[in-house]
Amino acid sequence: MPYVLFHDHFPEIAERETRTITVPGKSPLGLPAGHYGLVEMYCDEPDCDCRRVFFYIISSVRKDVEAVVAYGWESPEFYARWLHDDDPTMIEELRGPALNLGSPQSRLAPAILEIVKNVVLRDSAYVDRLKAHYRMFRDKIDKRRTATATKKKRTSRT
Secondary structure: OOEEEHHHHOHHHHHHHOEEEEEOOOOOOOOOOEEEEEEEEEEOOOOOOOOEEEEEEEEOOOOOEEEEEEEEOOOHHHHHHHHOOOOHHHHHHHHOOEEOOOOOOOOOHHHHHHHHHHOHHHOHHHHHHHHHHHHHHHHHHHHHHHHHHHHHHHHHHO
């Protein structure tokens, strides 16, 4: 699945609503002081309804990606149906939060994942915001796909 920055489609909203983790001093988990931006990415595959977000977590210190965390907010039953498989390991990876296995991870990634799990995603208002961003993103992707299909259909008739 191709994941695309939310910022690419909604730069003003992303600028205002991107969550940042601020670590004022060295954390008990070993994270150095700094800011860690949770840059949202969503799937732009046509007709996909995975209900997931990938966070590219970028450090203000290194100015690079420290971790890529995947998070799906639906139930295990939803992901079993969506995946057409009931493998509990695969379902847990889809639900997240989990470090994305296919992405590079820094040595700080496990500590960042703990903060995302135990602090960031416990904020129900933030999770609701992610769901709203997902819906906005999907609506735009699906509308673009429908417009392209309609245009091709008109072109093929002439």
